[in-house]
Amino acid sequence: MMTREQPCKEQPRKEQLLKEITALDFYIIDLHLFLDTHPGETEAIETYNRCVMKVKELREEYNRLYGMLLANMSTSCEPWQWIENPWPWQKKFNFELTEEKS
Amino acid sequence: MWMYDKKLEYPIKIKNPDPRMAKLIITQYGGPDGELGASLRYLSQRFSMVTPEAKAILNDIGTEELAHLEMIGTMVRQLTRGISTKEIEESGFAAYYVDHDTAVYPVSASGTPFTAAYIQSKGDPITDLYENMAAEQKARSTYEYLLDLADDPDVIGPLRFLREREIVHFQRFGEALRIVQDFLAEKRYSFPCDKTEPCR
Numbered sequence: 001m002m003t004r005e006q007p008c009k010e011q012p013r014k015e016q017l018l019k020e021i022t023a024l025d026f027y028i029i030d031l032h033l034f035l036d037t038h039p040g041e042t043e044a045i046e047t048y049n050r051c052v053m054k055v056k057e058l059r060e061e062y063n064r065l066y067g068m069l070l071a072n073m074s075t076s077c078e079p080w081q082w083i084e085n086p087w088p089w090q091k092k093f094n095f096e097l098t099e100e101k102s
Numbered sequence: 103m104w105m106y107d108k109k110l111e112y113p114i115k116i117k118n119p120d121p122r123m124a125k126l127i128i129t130q131y132g133g134p135d136g137e138l139g140a141s142l143r144y145l146s147q148r149f150s151m152v153t154p155e156a157k158a159i160l161n162d163i164g165t166e167e168l169a170h171l172e173m174i175g176t177m178v179r180q181l182t183r184g185i186s187t188k189e190i191e192e193s194g195f196a197a198y199y200v201d202h203d204t205a206v207y208p209v210s211a212s213g214t215p216f217t218a219a220y221i222q223s224k225g226d227p228i229t230d231l232y233e234n235m236a237a238e239q240k241a242r243s244t245y246e247y248l249l250d251l252a253d254d255p256d257v258i259g260p261l262r263f264l265r266e267r268e269i270v271h272f273q274r275f276g277e278a279l280r281i282v283q284d285f286l287a288e289k290r291y292s293f294p295c296d297k298t299e300p301c302r
Contacts, residue, residue, distance in 0.1 A: 019113075022112070029111070029166060030270065033166075036158040036278075037159060037274055037278055070107045087108070088172070089172070089176040091114075091115050091117075093110075094113040094115040095113050096115050
């Protein structure tokens, strides 16, 4: 049985944390594609590595406080948390981005 | 293999249902220039691709397209939540409704079910990379036409994001094409691969 320092329930930081993870993941995806065709760009590799280490920390925090994101890489409270609503396609799961001022 | 990340690549939170827009956006799910075709095309072509860079770019863009497929399905679902029979009749969504209710099904805006005839996997790396560059441009055009017809910021945001990704993918495929051309120009290799010599 897995015990946690805090109960796995909704907290105000959940949305902010998800937003930060989503933003960093996007940066990582974009850098990843860039590096596929520019494997010698050392500066991009450094940035990529830094982002991956940072998002790893944030994902661990999210997992500890709010539940599972990445399959096979997340631990669960009891009962099995993977099946918890909302799923990513549900409105409730997602957050709003602040309006761009144009 | 793949592992599911239980979140979207870009958040989608559509407050106002709009079945008219759902009927149009579904084309990027199962239409001729949609995300299902894109992912299947790249993930199939990678098996016969040459050079480490080009194999990686097919693998990784194909993977990102699966995340885009999920975004489109999410938009369609949220745009049709809680709509009335009257709205279905007046929005042009009725034909889709009788076949699929508000479920997500891979079909084009004009109702043609998804077909693998939309894609090619030709075994010639130059041919495949040109096909992919064209595919990215066709998808970009489609997103621009959808943006012309969209009026809700909750819909416009994700569509703009997806349009921009088509441009980035086009750029990366162009770079992969250059790398593959340089590789094939090296005299010691020929394509189709000489069976006596291992292919890079």
